Amino acid sequence: MxxxxxxxxxxxxxxxxxxTEKLYTIAFQNVVSRFGKEYTFELKLKLMGTQAHEAAQTLIEALNLPMTVEEFITETKEQFQILFPDxxxxxxxxxxxxxxxxxxxxxxxxxxxxxxxxxxxxxxxxxxxxxxxxxxxxxxxxxxxxxxxxxxxxxxxxxxxxxxxxxxxxxxxxxxxxxxxxxxxxxxxxxxxxxxxxxxxxxxxxxxxxxxxxxxxxxxxxxxxxxxxx
Known part of the structure; x- marks a missing residue:
């Protein structure tokens, strides 16, 4: 080319x-694990690069999670506070x-x-x-x-x-x-x-x-x- x-x-x-992508994977998996779900690499590819609300909406719909976008973002933020600084x-x-x-x-x-x-x-x-x-x-x-x-x-x-x-x-x-x-x-x-x-x-x-x-x-x-x- x-x-x-x-x-x-x-x-x-x-x-x-x-x-940070491995950290996002850890954070998201920690949240979805409560519902017996798996955050797969295929799903990750769809979310990478999207805005926070878009990513949350896509993941909730894909895994049929019983939570709102705001709830998902709140839970993942708690994970990020621990994971991201290092x-x-x-x-x-x-x-x-x-x-x-x-x-x-x-x-x-x-x-x-x-x-x-x-x-x-x-x-x-x-x-x-x-x-x-x-x-x-x-x-x-x-x-x-x-x-x-x-x-x-x-x-x-x-x-x-x-x-x-x-x-x-x-x-x-x-x-x-x-x-x-x-x-x-x-x-x-x-x-x-x-x-x-x-x-x-x-x-x-x-x-x-x-x-x-x-x-x-x-x-x-x-x-x-x-x-x-x-």
Whole structure:
């Protein structure tokens, strides 16, 4: 596939920068276990990248849980308070973000998380790294993001926060989720996907480029400054 040069970069967060997807799995399973249900990987793929209320609604309907969206969110928040503060960075994330910052490539964060959830995950260990993002968009709490991924809203809103207002084709998105890839493509942007290793490769075909880790990414493919020594 031919890659087109870009000038701006947008990052998803969960499962891409932060290794939180396994924590979401633990939290959701802890809640559904009370009803004798299983939070399967297939269901997880449908939820990844969606806003909190959308994810809760989908899961409740899929597993026929006797609870409201608000009840599910309240219970999972209690789990998150315990699990999220000590989350780890994904391989290659720190190096890539710092590389773009060093070379003055405009970067933004576009996460479906709420601002409250973001602070739970970031403040204890990763505040300095995330301070390199001058613009952050929180899909579950930003009123401008009307619809969650796979709709394009979050990436269009995130791109509009850059002072020079780049066109969609000038933006490169980094994602791990199918819904995120669909959202980026719907926004008219190229997207690099770092999928969960369990994901069937047939589900990754909409991405511009698929890599197994951010450590593999070569910025020069998209007209961005290469890493030192490349």
């Amino acid at each position: 031919e890659f087109k040069p870009v000038t701006h970069v947008l990052f998803d967060m969960d499962g891409l920068i932060l290794n 989350t780890d960075l994904m391989p290659g994330a720190k190096r890539l973000i710092e590389h773009f910052h060093k070379h003055k490539i405009p970067i933004g964060l576009a996460t479906s998380s709420s601002e409250e959830s973001y602070h739970l995950k970031v403040d204890k260990h990763h505040a300095s790294l995330f301070s390199l993002f001058p613009h952050k968009t929180f899909g579950s709490s930003d009123p401008d993001v009307k619809r969650g991924k796979p709709h394009p809203d979050i990436f269009l809103v995130a791109a509009s926060k850059f002072p020079d207002r780049p066109k969609p084709e000038q933006c490169l998105v980094f994602e791990d989720a199918i819904n995120g890839v669909k959202a980026a493509r719907a926004a008219g942007m190229q997207v690099v996907m770092v999928p969960d290793p369990q994901m069937d490769k047939s589900l990754t075909t909409e991405a511009t480029l698929v890599i197994s880790s951010l450590e593999e990414f070569q910025p020069q493919l998209f007209g961005l400054p290469p890493f030192d020594g490349n």
